[in-house]
Amino acid sequence: MSQAPSAAPAENAAPLLKVAGLSKSFGPVQVLKGIDLTVEAGQVHAIIGENGAGKSTLMKILSGHLQPTDGEIRIDGQPVVFSGPVDAEHRGIVLVHQEILLAPDLTVAQNVYLGREIAKGLVVDDKAMNEGARKAIRELGGDIDPTVTVGRLSIAQRQLVQIARSLLVPHRLVIFDEPTASLTPVETEALLKVITDIRAKGTAVLYISHRLPEVKLIADKVTVLRDGRLVTTRDAKDVEPVDMARLMVGRDVAKLYPDRAAAGTREVVLEVEDMSVPGYAEHASFQLRKGEILGFAGLVGAGRTELMEGMVGLRPGRGTVRLAGKPVSFTNVHDSMKAGIAYLSEDRKGKGLLLAKDLKVNLTLASLGRFVRWGQVDRTREREALDKAIAEFDIRTGRKDLLAGQLSGGNQQKLLLAKMMMLDPSIIIIDEPTRGIDIGTKEQIYKFIAGLAAEGRSIIVVSSEMPELIGLCDRILVMRTGHIVGEVAGDHMNENEIVVLATGVQTGEAA
Amino acid sequence: MTETAAATAKAKRSWKDVDLRAVAPFVALALLLVLGAFANPNFISVDNLLNVLTRSAFIAIIAVGATFVISAGGLDLSVGSMVAFVASLTILFMNSGAVSDPTMTIVAAALLAIAIGAACGLANGLITTVGRIEPFIATLGTMGIYRGLTTWLSQGGAITLRNPDVQSLYRPVYFGEIFGVPFPIYVIVITAAIGAFVLYRTRYGRHVVAVGSNEDVAHYSGIPVSRVRTLTYVIQGLCVAVACLIYIPRLGSTSATTGLMWELQAITAVVVGGTALRGGVGRIWGTVCGAFILEIVGNIMLLSNFVSEYLLGAIQGAIIIIAMLVQRSLVRKS
Amino acid sequence: MTETAAATAKAKRSWKDVDLRAVAPFVALALLLVLGAFANPNFISVDNLLNVLTRSAFIAIIAVGATFVISAGGLDLSVGSMVAFVASLTILFMNSGAVSDPTMTIVAAALLAIAIGAACGLANGLITTVGRIEPFIATLGTMGIYRGLTTWLSQGGAITLRNPDVQSLYRPVYFGEIFGVPFPIYVIVITAAIGAFVLYRTRYGRHVVAVGSNEDVAHYSGIPVSRVRTLTYVIQGLCVAVACLIYIPRLGSTSATTGLMWELQAITAVVVGGTALRGGVGRIWGTVCGAFILEIVGNIMLLSNFVSEYLLGAIQGAIIIIAMLVQRSLVRKS
Amino acid sequence: QDKKTIGVSIPAADHGWTAGVVFHAERVAKKLMEEHPGLNVIVKTSPDAASQANAVQDLETQGIDALVILPSDPDPLVNAIKEVKDKGKFVALVDRAPSNNDNSVRDLYVAGNNPALGEVAGKYIAEKTPEAEVVIIRGLPIPIDQQRQDGFDKGIAGSKVKVLDRQFGNWNRDDAFKVMQDYLTKYPKIDVVWCQDDDMAVGVLQAIEQAKRTDIQYVVAGAGSKDMIKKVMDGDKMIPVDVLYPPAMVGTAMELTAAGLIDQVPVSGNYILDATLITPENAKNFYFPDSPF
Numbered sequence A: 001m002s003q004a005p006s007a008a009p010a011e012n013a014a015p016l017l018k019v020a021g022l023s024k025s026f027g028p029v030q031v032l033k034g035i036d037l038t039v040e041a042g043q044v045h046a047i048i049g050e051n052g053a054g055k056s057t058l059m060k061i062l063s064g065h066l067q068p069t070d071g072e073i074r075i076d077g078q079p080v081v082f083s084g085p086v087d088a089e090h091r092g093i094v095l096v097h098q099e100i101l102l103a104p105d106l107t108v109a110q111n112v113y114l115g116r117e118i119a120k121g122l123v124v125d126d127k128a129m130n131e132g133a134r135k136a137i138r139e140l141g142g143d144i145d146p147t148v149t150v151g152r153l154s155i156a157q158r159q160l161v162q163i164a165r166s167l168l169v170p171h172r173l174v175i176f177d178e179p180t181a182s183l184t185p186v187e188t189e190a191l192l193k194v195i196t197d198i199r200a201k202g203t204a205v206l207y208i209s210h211r212l213p214e215v216k217l218i219a220d221k222v223t224v225l226r227d228g229r230l231v232t233t234r235d236a237k238d239v240e241p242v243d244m245a246r247l248m249v250g251r252d253v254a255k256l257y258p259d260r261a262a263a264g265t266r267e268v269v270l271e272v273e274d275m276s277v278p279g280y281a282e283h284a285s286f287q288l289r290k291g292e293i294l295g296f297a298g299l300v301g302a303g304r305t306e307l308m309e310g311m312v313g314l315r316p317g318r319g320t321v322r323l324a325g326k327p328v329s330f331t332n333v334h335d336s337m338k339a340g341i342a343y344l345s346e347d348r349k350g351k352g353l354l355l356a357k358d359l360k361v362n363l364t365l366a367s368l369g370r371f372v373r374w375g376q377v378d379r380t381r382e383r384e385a386l387d388k389a390i391a392e393f394d395i396r397t398g399r400k401d402l403l404a405g406q407l408s409g410g411n412q413q414k415l416l417l418a419k420m421m422m423l424d425p426s427i428i429i430i431d432e433p434t435r436g437i438d439i440g441t442k443e444q445i446y447k448f449i450a451g452l453a454a455e456g457r458s459i460i461v462v463s464s465e466m467p468e469l470i471g472l473c474d475r476i477l478v479m480r481t482g483h484i485v486g487e488v489a490g491d492h493m494n495e496n497e498i499v500v501l502a503t504g505v506q507t508g509e510a511a
Numbered sequence B, C: 001m002t003e004t005a006a007a008t009a010k011a012k013r014s015w016k017d018v019d020l021r022a023v024a025p026f027v028a029l030a031l032l033l034v035l036g037a038f039a040n041p042n043f044i045s046v047d048n049l050l051n052v053l054t055r056s057a058f059i060a061i062i063a064v065g066a067t068f069v070i071s072a073g074g075l076d077l078s079v080g081s082m083v084a085f086v087a088s089l090t091i092l093f094m095n096s097g098a099v100s101d102p103t104m105t106i107v108a109a110a111l112l113a114i115a116i117g118a119a120c121g122l123a124n125g126l127i128t129t130v131g132r133i134e135p136f137i138a139t140l141g142t143m144g145i146y147r148g149l150t151t152w153l154s155q156g157g158a159i160t161l162r163n164p165d166v167q168s169l170y171r172p173v174y175f176g177e178i179f180g181v182p183f184p185i186y187v188i189v190i191t192a193a194i195g196a197f198v199l200y201r202t203r204y205g206r207h208v209v210a211v212g213s214n215e216d217v218a219h220y221s222g223i224p225v226s227r228v229r230t231l232t233y234v235i236q237g238l239c240v241a242v243a244c245l246i247y248i249p250r251l252g253s254t255s256a257t258t259g260l261m262w263e264l265q266a267i268t269a270v271v272v273g274g275t276a277l278r279g280g281v282g283r284i285w286g287t288v289c290g291a292f293i294l295e296i297v298g299n300i301m302l303l304s305n306f307v308s309e310y311l312l313g314a315i316q317g318a319i320i321i322i323a324m325l326v327q328r329s330l331v332r333k334s
Numbered sequence D: 001q002d003k004k005t006i007g008v009s010i011p012a013a014d015h016g017w018t019a020g021v022v023f024h025a026e027r028v029a030k031k032l033m034e035e036h037p038g039l040n041v042i043v044k045t046s047p048d049a050a051s052q053a054n055a056v057q058d059l060e061t062q063g064i065d066a067l068v069i070l071p072s073d074p075d076p077l078v079n080a081i082k083e084v085k086d087k088g089k090f091v092a093l094v095d096r097a098p099s100n101n102d103n104s105v106r107d108l109y110v111a112g113n114n115p116a117l118g119e120v121a122g123k124y125i126a127e128k129t130p131e132a133e134v135v136i137i138r139g140l141p142i143p144i145d146q147q148r149q150d151g152f153d154k155g156i157a158g159s160k161v162k163v164l165d166r167q168f169g170n171w172n173r174d175d176a177f178k179v180m181q182d183y184l185t186k187y188p189k190i191d192v193v194w195c196q197d198d199d200m201a202v203g204v205l206q207a208i209e210q211a212k213r214t215d216i217q218y219v220v221a222g223a224g225s226k227d228m229i230k231k232v233m234d235g236d237k238m239i240p241v242d243v244l245y246p247p248a249m250v251g252t253a254m255e256l257t258a259a260g261l262i263d264q265v266p267v268s269g270n271y272i273l274d275a276t277l278i279t280p281e282n283a284k285n286f287y288f289p290d291s292p293f
C-alpha cells in the first residue's frame, strides 16, 4: 500500500477533512441537510445510519462522484471543489463503492489497475500488474488468481478486488462504504487488520457498516445519520452497539432475534440426497422439516448458493430430491416454484428485481398467472396485491409507482421477499437475507422469517453472518469446499464450532 | 416523512420523462407534416396522406413484430428476406391451382402464409435461443437463406400471380376502401392494437419486457426465458405474413429483390418510435408512428423538387439523425 | 490450503475456456480448407489461396477497425458507404491533377484518404457519443449520407482513375508481389499486428475493452469514456482509408455500389472471429480469420459444381450459422 | 396552350447503365422544357420496385398528364402503372415489359431488346469462335437477366459453343472480378467470357490481366458504355465488339410522349430498338464522351 506523496502538514491545526453545512438535493428532494463533519488523520471514523439515511450520498460527495448543493469541504483547511472522482483521487481521497464496480470481462489485475495502468513507454506491463494485484489481494487475506476474469468471481471475491483496487492509489483518506457486507469472517478480519495498518500510517478512514460490533471494534469516532441529518458524533469508546442501534433507529432495538418455539420432530418435507452441482458442490444430503428454519453456514466459495440453485433447477445438478417423500426432479425453476419452493437470490439487484420497472411489475412477476383474468393481467388486483404487500412487509415507499431501483436496499429486500411470497410457497430458501441491511430492518426481516415458520412453512437460510444463523435457526449445516461437513444444533450452536467446521482448522483462533 | 417526499418527487420527474419519451415521435411527425405542407401544397391533401399511410403499412406491420423482438432484447435482420420468401411461396400456391374456388384459394393462401411466417420466425427464434447464437448473426444467416431460397424458387425471375379471378378478387385487399379509408390502414390499426394488447396487457407481454429488461431476473422469477424469446420471433414471423398478405395484391408479384433492406427500415421505425435497442421497453404506437415518419420523409422528398435525386439517400440519413437528436434533446430537457 | 487449490483449479478451467474460444475460428478455417480441397482440387493450389487471401484484404482490414468499435460496445454500419465515399474523393483528387508528379500524387492522395477516413470516423463517433444516439441508428444515418454523397459525386455513374501514369505506378499496390506473396496480404498482416498491439498492449486498448465491458466502471476509473469510444470510430475510419488505398488500384474506379453490404460482412467477420457484439472482448486475429472464412466460403461455392447459382446466398447463410454453432458447441464442451 | 406535365419514373443510378438512364432522362427533360415552354417534366428515381410504386403514386399526386416509366422490375409495377392508366393518363413504358404487355397497361412501349442483347452476343460468339468454351457472368437474379440468358442460349443454339458455367456478378465490378478470378482457377481453358454488362467487364479484364492467362480470346459485354465503346474504337483485342443497349432509350420515349401530348401526334404501339452490334467500324456513332456512362 502506498502513501500519498504529499504527507499531511505536520502538527497543523487544520484537520485533514472538514465539512460544514453540507446539503444535497436530488431535484426538489433534500437527501442531506447541513452536515458538519471533521475527520482527523490517523483516525477511523464510522458513519452509521438506517438504509436511506444518506450515508452513501455523503461519501459520494466527499469522493467527488457527486456535487453538493450547498456547503463547504476543506482539506487541510483549504476549501476545495472536486471536479470528479479522479480529481478527488489526486488529492488522496478514494472511495470503495457499496455496489461492486468492476468490468466483468477484464481480469482481476486489469481491473485493479484500470485507468492507471503501469506502462513501459507505450506498452502496458501486465507482469508487474499481475504481481502487484496478487500482492494487494493477499494483504487483504484473499487469494485470487490475478489473471482470472472478474466475471467468474463470487461477489465476495469481487469485493476484495475492489478494495485492493482502491488501496493501490496513494491515499490520505479512504472511504469504505459497507465493505464487509458480503465478506465472511475470515476476510472481514483481514480487512479490519488492513484498516488498522493504514490508520497507523496516518491515513484517515471513513467506515460505513451495518455490523455494529465491527464498528465498535475498529472505530475511533462514530457519527450517526438519520433522515439526512447528523444526529451525533461521539467517541467510539463511549457507545456500545445497543446505543448505536438506538441512535440510528430512534428507538430501542433490544431484541434482534424473535423467540421461537422449537420445531421438534415434525415431518420431513424436503429430503435431499447425494446432490451434486458439478464444479461447486458434491454429494450433499440433508433434510428439512415442517416449520423448521435450517441454516447454511460456510466460507466464501463453499458452494452454498450453487447447491441451492442446483436443487431448485436454476443450474444443472444431479441427485435425488424428495418432496414429502415423493421424488421430484427440477429441470427449471418454474417446476420447483410450482412444487412450492421459492428461492430468493443473494444478488437482489442482478437476479432478484427489475430495477428499472415499478413495484407492481416486480411484485407479481413470478406469480403473474394468478392475476390473469380473461387473458389479461388484472391491474386492479395487482394494485390491491401491492397495497397488501406494502402493509404486510412494511415496505417504506411514498409512492406506489416508484421504480424498484429507487427503493433503499432494505426495502428492496422486503419487496423481493413479498414477490416470492406471492407464490405461497411451503419451502422458502433465502440466500443472504440481510446483506447490507440496517439493524432496524433486519429485526423486521427476522420477524417475517420466524412468522413464516410459525405458519408451518419450512425455511432455509443461507448466510455468512453467523450471529444471524445462530439467532434464527433451529439447526445449522456447515459447508466447506462443496461438501456439507457437519451440523450444529442446540448447545453447539456457537461461532467457534461453526468456524472450526467451516475452515477445517481445529484451533479456535482461525476465525 | 422526508423519504416519502423524496420518493414522490423522484417518481413525478421520471413519469414526466416517460411521457415525453413516448410523445417525442408524435411531435416529430407533426413537425414533418408542417414541413411537408411548405414543400408542396399537394402534400397535405387527403389523397396524398392516405396514399402515404397506406404504403407505410408493410413496414409498420413488420415493425410491430420487431418491437416484440427488440423489447425482449433480440434483433431480426431477416424480415425483408422473409417477406420475399413468404410472399413467393404464397403466390406459387395460388398459381398452383390446388384449390379451385378463387375465394377458397385466397383463404387457403392466407393460412399458408401465416403458417410459413410462423415457421420462419420459429426457426430464427430457435437458432438464437437454443443455438445460442447472437441474434445479429443468426438472423443475418437466415436472411441469406430466405433470400437464397426465394431466388431459387423464382429461378432468378419474377413470381407473378397468374390467375385473373384470384387477382381481381384479391386486389381490394390493398386497393379497396371502407368509409373512404384504404383497407391497409385498418390492418395497421388492428395489428398495432393487438400488438399493444399483447405487450401491455397480457402475462406474456409482461414476460417479454422482463426478459429484455434483465434476463437473469426473469430466469430467477421462473419465466421460461428461451420460450418467451422464441415466441417473439414467431410473432415477428406472423407480422411478416400479415404484411405479405397485403403486399401481394399490391404488386401481384415478387422477385429476388422484394423486401430488400426492409429489415433496416423496420428497425429504424422501432427506434425512431422510442424503443431502445437494448431491450426492456416496447412502444407499439411509437413504432407505427416511426414507420409513418420514414414513409413521409420519402414522400416529401419525392414531392419537393429542390433535392437532387442523387442526394435523396443522404438527406434521408441526415433526417433520421436529426429526428433522433431532437428526440434526445426533448427528453433531456424535461 | 484448500481455498488456494480451488482458486487455481478455477483459473485453469477458465484459461482453457478462453483458449478454445480464441482457437475456434481457426479450427473452422481448417475444416473449411479440408472441405474446399474435396470440392475442387484447384482450391488448395497456392495461386487460388493467394487470390482468396488477397481479395479478403478489404473486409479483413475494415473488420480490424470494426473489432475496436465492437469491443468498445459500439457498432458501425456505415463502413461500406465510407469505402465508396473515401475512394471516390481520393480518385477525384488524383484526377484533378492538383499535384503533377505521379509519385507525389499518390502520396498526397494517400494522406488525403487517411484524413477523410479519420474525419468520417470522427463524425460517426461524435454523433454516437456527444449526440448520444444509439450506434445502430447513428451509423445507419451516416451510411445513407456517405452513400448519397458518393452517388452525387459520381452523378450515379463511375468515377474512374484517368491518369495513366498514376495508374501504372499505383497498380502494384494491389497486384504487386514481394517474395511471391501479394502486397495486400502484407497490408492485412501489418494492420492486424498494429491493431493487436494497440488493443492488447497499450493503455488505450485496455480502456477500449473496459468501456465495452462496463461503461460506468470505466467512467469511475477516470477513463474518458466518450473520447475512447469516439477514437474507436476514428480507428475504424483509418482502417477504411487503408482498405481504400489498396482497393483503388484494383479496378481503378468506384461507383454508387462500391462497398455495398461490406458493413455486414465486416461485422460477420468480427463475430465469426470470436468477438461478442455486446462489447468487452476483442479478438483481432480471430477477426482476420473470420474475414478469410467468409471469402473462402464464397470461393468454395464458386469452384464446386454441385450448387445451383441461385442457392449460393442460402448456403452462405447456412454456413455462417453452422460455423457459429460449431464454435458454441466447442466452447461449451470445454 | 395550357400547362402539361410529364412524370418520368426511372430506377436510381445504382450502376453504370442506370446512371446512363438518369443522365439521358435529365438531358431530355431539360431539352423538352426549353423547347416547349408550357411543358413541365418531373424526373424521379427509385432504388427498388416497391419504392418505385410509391414514386408513381407521388407523381400522380402532383398531377401529371403522362407517365414515362422505366420499371426497375416490371411485374411488381403493373398494378401501380394500371392505377395511372385507369385514370386516363398517357403511359409510356420503357425497356422492361411485364408478362402481359398490352394496351391495358400502356399506350406506348419503347424497348431495348433484352432477349436480343443476349442473342446478338450469342450469335457473334457462335460465328467467330464456333467451338468456344464460354463462361458467363450474369447480373442480378431478376427477369431481365433471365431474358438475356434465354436470348443467349437461343443465339448459340445449334453451334458447338459450350457454356462452362454461369454465376451472378450482380452487375457489380467487384463481384465480377471475384467471379472471374474463381473461373480462372476452376477452368484451365476458357475461350470467351460473356459478361452481359460493361460495368462487369471492367472487373473481368482486371482478373484476366492479373492471372496473365492468354487462353481467353475475348470478352463480350453489353450496354454501350463510353469506356467500352472507346476500347472497341481503338481495336482492343479483348473487346472486339460491344452490344448496344442504349440508356438513351428513355429519352426517345420522353420525346415521343411529348410529341403526343403537345403536338397531338398520335403515338402508340411498340418501338423496339435494336440491340446493335458495335464494331470498330460503327463505334464512333455511339460514343458520347460527356455521358457518365
Ligand SMILES: Nc1ncnc2c1ncn2[C@@H]1O[C@H](COP(=O)(O)OP(=O)(O)OP(=O)(O)O)[C@@H](O)[C@H]1O
Pocket: A026, A031, A049, A050, A051, A052, A053, A054, A055, A056, A057, A058, A098, A406, A407, A408, A409, A410, A436, A438, B003, B006, B010
Ligand atoms: N440519484 C438519486 N436520485 C434521487 N434520489 C437518490 C439518488 N441517490 C440516492 N437517493 C436517495 O437518497 C437517499 C439516501 O440514499 P443513500 O444511498 O445515501 O442511503 P444510505 O444511507 O447509503 O443507505 P444504505 O444503508 O441502504 O446504503 C435515499 O432516499 C435514496 O433513495
Ligand SMILES: Nc1ncnc2c1ncn2[C@@H]1O[C@H](COP(=O)(O)OP(=O)(O)OP(=O)(O)O)[C@@H](O)[C@H]1O
Pocket: A151, A152, A153, A154, A155, A156, A157, A280, A298, A299, A300, A301, A302, A303, A304, A305, A306, A346, A464, C006, C010
Ligand atoms: N459465474 C461463475 N463462474 C465461475 N465460477 C463462479 C461463478 N460464480 C461463482 N463462482 C465460484 O463458485 C464458487 C462458489 O460460489 P459462491 O461464492 O457464490 O458460494 P457460496 O458458498 O454461496 O458463497 P457466498 O458466501 O459468496 O454466497 C466460488 O469459488 C466462486 O468463485
Ligand SMILES: [Mg+2]
Pocket: A055, A056, A057, A098, A177
Ligand atoms: Mg449506502
Ligand SMILES: [Mg+2]
Pocket: A304, A305, A306, A346, A431
Ligand atoms: Mg452465496
